[in-house]
Amino acid sequence: MKNKIITAVCLTLCSAFILSSCSSSQIKTYTDKDGKSYDIVYDENGNFVTNDNKLQVYLLSDNGKRIKDESGEYRTEFIEFNGQITDGHHVQTKELEFTLPSGFTQSYDTGLLFLNDDIGAQIYISVLADTDIEQQYKLIESNCSQLQESYGSDRFSYDIYDLKTSKSNVSVRAFKLICTSSDYPKTDYYYYFNVNDRIYLVNASVTTDYVKKVKFDSFAKSFVFK
Numbered sequence: 001m002k003n004k005i006i007t008a009v010c011l012t013l014c015s016a017f018i019l020s021s022c023s024s025s026q027i028k029t030y031t032d033k034d035g036k037s038y039d040i041v042y043d044e045n046g047n048f049v050t051n052d053n054k055l056q057v058y059l060l061s062d063n064g065k066r067i068k069d070e071s072g073e074y075r076t077e078f079i080e081f082n083g084q085i086t087d088g089h090h091v092q093t094k095e096l097e098f099t100l101p102s103g104f105t106q107s108y109d110t111g112l113l114f115l116n117d118d119i120g121a122q123i124y125i126s127v128l129a130d131t132d133i134e135q136q137y138k139l140i141e142s143n144c145s146q147l148q149e150s151y152g153s154d155r156f157s158y159d160i161y162d163l164k165t166s167k168s169n170v171s172v173r174a175f176k177l178i179c180t181s182s183d184y185p186k187t188d189y190y191y192y193f194n195v196n197d198r199i200y201l202v203n204a205s206v207t208t209d210y211v212k213k214v215k216f217d218s219f220a221k222s223f224v225f226k
Contacts, residue, residue, distance in 0.1 A: 027087045030055055032079070033108035039066065040085060041076055048085060050094065054078035055085070082108055096200075099222040101214050120186075120207035121214060128199040133192065136199075140175050140190060147177070155181045163191065163220055170195050172220060180208055187211045191220045 026046065029037045038057035041049050049056040059067045059075040067075045084093045086106055091098055093112070100114055104123060107113040112125035128136070144158040156179050163172035175190040187208045193200040202223075204216045 027085045027090065027092060029087075030057065030079075030081060030085050032081070038079060047094075048092070051078055053081075053083070055081040082106075082111075084112060094226070096223055096225045098224070099219070101216070101219050116206075116214075119210035119213055121205060121210070123202065123204045123219075126201050126203075128192075128201055131199050133194060133199055136192065137173065144175070144177060147179070151179065151181055155179065163217060165221060167225070170223075170225060174217070174220070178208060178211070185209065189216045189220075191216075193223065193225075195225045 026040075026042060028040060030040050031037045038055075039060065041056040041058060043049055056076050056078050059077055061067055069075050084091055084106070086092070086100075088105070089100055091100060091106070091112075091114075100123075101116075103116040103118060104114040104121070105116070107115055112123075114123040116122070141160070148156050148158065150156075156177070158178065159176040161174050161176075163174045165172055171194045173192045173194075175192075177188040177190075179186055179188075185208045186205050189202075189204040191202040191204070193202065202220060204214075204219070206214050206216075
C-alpha cells in the first residue's frame with residue numbers, strides 16, 4: 001500500500017514535457033546513442049537549428065573536416081535527435097539549459113531523463129500543461145501527509161520551501177520528501193518552476209543514504225529559461 005501511494009505521487013506529479021535553452025555557451029557537437037558525433041549548425045542568434053524534430057549538422061569528410069559545395073558553402077543535413085544536446089555536463093534544449101550534477105548521464109530513450117546508477121539517483125524534467133499550480137501544491141501536501149501517517153514521522157518527513165532565483169519572472173516551490181523505510185529508502189525532490197505562468201516540474205530522487213552527495217538545490221538554481 002505504501003509503495004502504491006509513493007508511485008501515485010510520482011505518476012501524478014511527473015506529466016510529460018520538453019524544455020530548451022537560452023545559450024550562454026555553444027555546445028559544438030551532438031553525439032547520438034550509437035556514439036557517433038556531429039558538428040552542430042547554429043543560426044545567427046546562436047541557437048541550434050531544427051526542423052520536424054531533426055537537428056541540422058554539417059556534413060563531414062572521412063578525416064572529420066566539413067564538406068563544401070560547389071559555391072563554397074558548407075553542406076548540411078538534418079538528423080534524428082532526442083531534443084537535447086549535451087557535452088556531458090551542460091544540457092541545452094530549445095527552451096532552457098542547465099548543468100547536471102556530477103556523475104549523471106542522459107538516457108536516450110525517455111525524454112529529459114538523467115541517471116546516476118552508482119547512488120540510485122535520477123532526474124526527470126517535464127512540463128505541466130493546463131495545470132492549476134495551487135491544486136498541485138495541495139495535492140502533494142496531501143500525499144505527503146498520507147505518507148507520514150502511513151510510515152510514521154520517524155521514517156518519513158517532508159519539507160516545503162521556496163527556492164530563491166535571480167530571475168524576477170521565475171519562481172520555484174520545492175518539496176523534499178525523505179523516506180528511510182527499507183521498502184522505499186529514497187529522498188525525492190519536486191521543483192515546480194513557474195516561468196511566466198508556464199509550469200515546469202523537475203523531479204529528482206536519490207537513495208537516502210547518499211542524499212548528501214548530490215546538491216539538488218544548486219542544480220535547480222542552474223536552470224536558465226529562454
